[in-house]
Amino acid sequence: MALKRTNVYADDSDLALIKDAAARLGVPEAEIIREGIHRIALAHRVWDEPFVSDEETFDLGEPIERADIRMAVTDSVEARERRNRGRGA
Template identity: 80%
Template sequence: MALKRTNVYADDSDLALLKEAAARLGVPEAELIREGIHRMALAHRVWDEPFVTDEETFDLGGPVTQEDIRTAVTEAHTARERRNRGDAA
């Protein structure tokens, strides 16, 4: 992937958080910035075709309850925080 240089303006507090995260993870700040740009670009991408047509459905194995969602989000958040701290899974 060819990289292109650009300039951005950021709040001092955001830059401080970025510096802390990069040090904690042992990666360059620029790597985190590139990852953030990539995630935002994908999050706002407009697809030419819908992912699922009106005729398609997904079988999620039954009704999903609020507690199922809460548990899944809590477990994923906990795992992500462990990874960010560098703890073993």
């Protein structure tokens, strides 16, 4: 991948966070900045085609309610916390 140089203005507080993250991870600050640019670029990408077509969807059998979503998210978060505790994180 060819890299191009550009100038970006950033808040001092953001730059301090980048500096801390780079030091903690043992990578150059530029790597943190490039990753951030890449992530935000992907987040705002517009796709030419839908991510999932109508043929790729499936019927869950019944409407999904707010409580169903809340329970699924809560269960997933709790499972992740249990896994993280097992790693000493």
